[in-house]
Amino acid sequence: DAGVIQSPRHEVTEMGQEVTLRCKPISGHDYLFWYRQTMMRGLELLIYFNNNVPIDDSGMPEDRFSAKMPNASFSTLKIQPSEPRDSAVYFCASSFHLGGQGSYEQYFGPGTRLTVT
Amino acid sequence: SQQGEEDPQALSIQEGENATMNCSYKTSINNLQWYRQNSGRGLVHLILIRSNEREKHSGRLRVTLDTSKKSSSLLITASRAADTASYFCATDNTGANSKLTFGKGITLSVRP
Numbered sequence: 384d385a386g387v388i389q390s391p392r393h394e395v396t397e398m399g400q401e402v403t404l405r406c407k408p409i410s411g412h413d414y415l416f417w418y419r420q421t422m423m424r425g426l427e428l429l430i431y432f433n434n435n436v437p438i439d440d441s442g443m444p445e446d447r448f449s450a451k452m453p454n455a456s457f458s459t460l461k462i463q464p465s466e467p468r469d470s471a472v473y474f475c476a477s478s479f480h481l482g483g484q485g486s487y488e489q490y491f492g493p494g495t496r497l498t499v500t
Numbered sequence: 501s502q503q504g505e506e507d508p509q510a511l512s513i514q515e516g517e518n519a520t521m522n523c524s525y526k527t528s529i530n531n532l533q534w535y536r537q538n539s540g541r542g543l544v545h546l547i548l549i550r551s552n553e554r555e556k557h558s559g560r561l562r563v564t565l566d567t568s569k570k571s572s573s574l575l576i577t578a579s580r581a582a583d584t585a586s587y588f589c590a591t592d593n594t595g596a597n598s599k600l601t602f603g604k605g606i607t608l609s610v611r612p
Contacts, residue, residue, distance in 0.1 A: 387542075414598060425604040426543075426588070439599060474542055480598060488533065489600065491542030 387492035389475050395498045401463040404495045407456055408477030416489060417450055417460050418474040426474075432458065465499045472496050504532075504589040504603030512609040519576040521606045523589030524569075530592040532565055533600065534574050537586045546574075546587075581612045 388407040396402055408415050416431040430440040435452045443450070447466070452458040462469055476489040507522045523532070531550045535543040549556045549565045549572065556563045562575040576583055586607050590600040 416599070426602040428599055428601070431599055433598070438597060476543075488545035488548060489543075491544070493542050 387475055387477055387490050389473075389492035389495050391495060392493060393496050393498075395500065396465055397500055398466055399464045400499075401461065402465045402469075402497060402499075404460040404473050404475075404497070406458045406460070406475030406492060408458070408475070409479075409490055410456065412477035412479045412490070413455075414478045414480060414489075415452060415458050416476040416478075417458070418476065419471045420474060420494070421471045429460070462497075465497075467499045470497055470499050504591050504601065506587070506589055506603045506606045508606060509604075510607045510609075512611065513579055515579060515581055515610055515612050517579055519579050519583070519608055519610070521574045521576075521587055521608070523572045523574070523603060525572075525589075525591045526570065527591075528594040529567075530594055532563075532572050533590045533592070534561075534563060534572075535588045535590060535602075537588065537605070539585075543588065576608075579608075579610045581610050584608060584610045 390405045413434050417429040418426050420426045429442045430450045431438055432452045448462055450460045472494045474491050474494045476491045478487050478489045480487050504523045504525050513519055529551055531548055533548045534546045536546055537543045547558050547561055547563050549563050560577045565572045586605040588602050588605045590602045592600055
């Protein structure tokens, strides 16, 4: 398996523009997580899905952020409009859980480095 | 909010020495995991220890868990320059519905 795939790897955009980040999880994994990493705040969980259904979006900073998972092999994280403070590395991760056994290891993608000027 | 807090924040050692990193947490957990992140890369899972386990080994890695003290340690023996990375502990908190909470990480530098 190619692992978790994210695109683009780098994105530079101007304030006010819409940004769409994409993720393809590992085939067969039933959980998908979106994280944001900055020096100041570390690694923050934004939202996660189980079987394509959003379970917890309490980490989404504000209404400018939205995420979808239309099928088991694709998810998007959208920021509209983008602001300079959104500059960060955004990671997607996926995992496979056996029911009732707690979290299993998460497999991370390479990340998308977003710069908003 | 951060659950795991790693200690120290940064560690510099000579190749061949052992590196010990600590993690403390606040609430009850199902399991605790350690991850490594090389510069510019995503996190890579190293080892998972369940709440009913006290020690686990994987190659040169040894993890301990003390639930009474709410702490864990990661020991890397005979360190190599390639071990230079950031290391994170992550807790699967009881009732957290399968999500992990990561600490801010420890930066390990191994000098050749």
